[in-house]
Amino acid sequence: MHAAIRNAFNGRSIARTSDLLGAGVGQHDIRIASRGAAIVRVRQGVWALPGAPSPVVVAAAHGGMPACVSAARMLGLWVLDESDAVHVAVGAKDRVHVHPGCRCRTHRVARCELGRRTGIVTMLVQVYRCGGAESFFVTLESALRQRRLTPIMLERLSARLPASARWMLGFAREDADSGLESLLRFRLREHGIDLVSQVVIGGVGRVDFVLGDRLILEVDGKPNHDAPPKRHRDLVRDAIAAGLGYSTLRFDYALIVHDWPTVLAAVLTTIDRGVHLNR
Ligand SMILES: [Zn+2]
Ligand SMILES: [Zn+2]
Known part of the structure; x- marks a missing residue:
């Protein structure tokens, strides 16, 4: 009977009573399977496999x-x-x-x-x-x-x-690493700001974005980003980048998704000061 149930579900996790009957599982078998939790009633005439x-x-x-x-x-x-x-x-x-x-x-x-x-x-x-x-x-x-x-x-x-x-x-x-990178690039485009993605900077490594010549934008959206080892690595990266003449702005999920005006003000003001350009 279990093989017949499997056939009725046909690789899916939902089947109709008509699928079960068509696969040779009778009304009586359906009741037994349902009582034994081999199938779970979803609504009248519709069944799910446990774990669907x-x-x-x-x-x-x-x-x-x-x-x-x-x-x-x-x-x-x-x-x-x-x-x-x-x-x-x-x-x-x-x-x-x-x-x-x-x-x-x-x-x-x-x-x-x-x-x-x-x-x-x-x-x-x-x-x-x-x-x-x-x-x-x-x-x-x-x-x-x-x-x-x-x-x-x-x-x-x-x-x-x-x-x-x-x-x-x-x-x-x-090559967007996370939806946050996509969102940042999308939203800054509306302000005519063009970001170069996934840039490798000698001594620093791969950064999420570079704006102009000298401004790094990093998006901290990955799991464990704030765990101490990662936090230390980020600080080291920022320090090395600063030593090479770069400035870094870092934003996380809460900022990008829920406090966009703060992100935008940070980027626009930094650009106004010309920090992103070689001088
Ligand atoms: Zn509904
Ligand atoms: Zn929808």
Whole structure:
């Protein structure tokens, strides 16, 4: 019977009662499997395997599959959105189901298969529509970094974005270390500030960005960045860079995401003083 259940789920973590019956699992077997926690009831006629990812189960309860930022998170992509609401793709003709604790965001798609995840091109289009250009850009650079987008997928993505958003495909890079780097570069571009990414400076090593000739911008968004050994290394790097005539500005997640005016003022004032130029 366990083999029949596996067949019914067919590599997914969600199945309908009709899938189970079709695979030869009878109503009686379904009851036994459910009582023995071999399958878990999601809603009327929909079952999950124990250990199914939570967004997949919530999406199935809602009537669809993870979409938008929820699908991006499942792929380990960086997302700007901080809420834990599940974004769900629901088929054009399918019903949205009310379920306990539902705070889902519904995205309509032509067709949806329970237990699957929204494809990456559609997912990125959803992120653009749902969270705007910034959200889209950080998730896009994260997908590029993970080499998840082939040239053909990028063409399809371009065709599905509004013309006003397509410039981001040309501006995006494959080497952004974190969404914070993407966000910093994106936001400073709006002020006409051009950053050179991932610059190797002799004696210092690779820095996140150089602005002009002499200003280093570092983004501390990586785990354990404030652990003592790393903190000491950063101070050493800054000291060596200063000895070579560079100035360094460092920003972290809280500053870039939640206190952008402070970051912008620091950068603009430093530029006004000409600190970034060789003199
Ligand atoms: Zn969304
Ligand atoms: Zn819901």
